[in-house]
Amino acid sequence: MAAPHPLSALSIEETNLARDVVSAAHPGTVLFFRQNYLWEPPKADVLRFLELEHSRQLTPSSPRPARCAQVFYDVIGGKAKAQYNEAVVDLNLKAVVDHKVIGTEHQSSLTTKEFEELVNCVQADALFQQKVSELKLPEGFEVIVEPWPYGAPDIEDGDNRYFQALMFARDTRSGNPDSNFYAYPLPLIPVMDAATKTIVRIEEPATGGRGESLTAKTHKPEIVDHCLESEYVPELLPGGVRKDLKPLTVVQPEGPSFSITDGNLLKWQKWRMRVTFNSREGAVVHDVRYDGRPVMYRLSISDMTVPYADPRPPYHRKQAFDFGDGGLGHCVNNLTLGCDCLGVIKVCIHPCCYS
Secondary structure, eight states, X not given: OOOOOTTSOOOHHHHHHHHHHHHHTSTTOEEEEEEEEEEOOOHHHHHXXXXXXXXXXXXXXXXXXXXXXXXXXXXXXXXXXXXXXXXEEETTTTEEEXXXXXXXXXXXXXXXXXXXXXXHHHHHOHHHHHHHHHHOOOTTEEEEEEEEEOOSOOGGGTTOOEEEEEEEEEEGGGOOTTOOGGGSEESOEEEEETTTTEXXXXXXXXXXXXXXXXXXXXXXXXXXXXXXOOOOSGGGOTTXXXXXXXXXXXXXXXXXXXXXXXXXXXXXXXXXXXXXXXXXXXXXXXXXXXXXXXXXXXXXXXXXXOOOSOOSTTGGGOOOBIIIIIOHHHHOOOOOBTTTBOSSOOOOOOOOOOO
């Protein structure tokens, strides 16, 4: 079997091997794996390899950069807080070649499991249930718990790992589970301590618009009376979807103009590039060339954040870093031919580590 290209994503077998090597380095310890993907070799090493590749001088005996995985995980022990670790595993040597214990002043990205724990903790919390009952929601409305990262911690939060939940109400009378609950925000923000899995407080932000006070409760107790429905799924739109659009037909009778070979090598007209995928950044493009001329070594997005809405506390924490906090690769959906895509489509398969 040919050795993988240095810029190809880890296979399922390599992903599992990296996990096993890290597990063996912590015998008798419970580990919580967060992310596990390709550790890109130093650029200078890759460029030497690419020079051989593009000059057609590459042979099976040509030197290759080390094939490594970077693994992000927690070491869990008894009642102590989980300790976040980062390691680099050489997949050929089957050994950990670099290891760091990350201090509590830094925090790892979140996982879907932590979000699930947040939702469960909020729904089971007695104080939260009491606060919801005080809102006097109309019959036919249900409470929606939307998990969020904690955003910018306050000084008094210390090094604790917190999560917050934004609350909404959904009108269930339509019987459609896609009814837009964002039209009915609720002024409750539960905060969970990730270490103890408990709700440490429930904040009650101000309601009303800009210019209101920091504590104004403009529409209490009938909290959704001022809200208007705002549906977007076609079957719930009052007038349905517009009828004046002409048909659009996507056909390629002779097939596509692009090709994908060697797992992730994309060629289109005079363009050539390698496309990979990882948990943090999502899609990453390497070694972009036009007619043989190098254009770009690496193309990716480092992060993205949107400061939302109201500057009054605690809304200042409603600011997710989509890549660093959540990991874009964890947030994308699998696409299905004939449903999400039209024409001749190539679906790229990349394994991701989901805790």
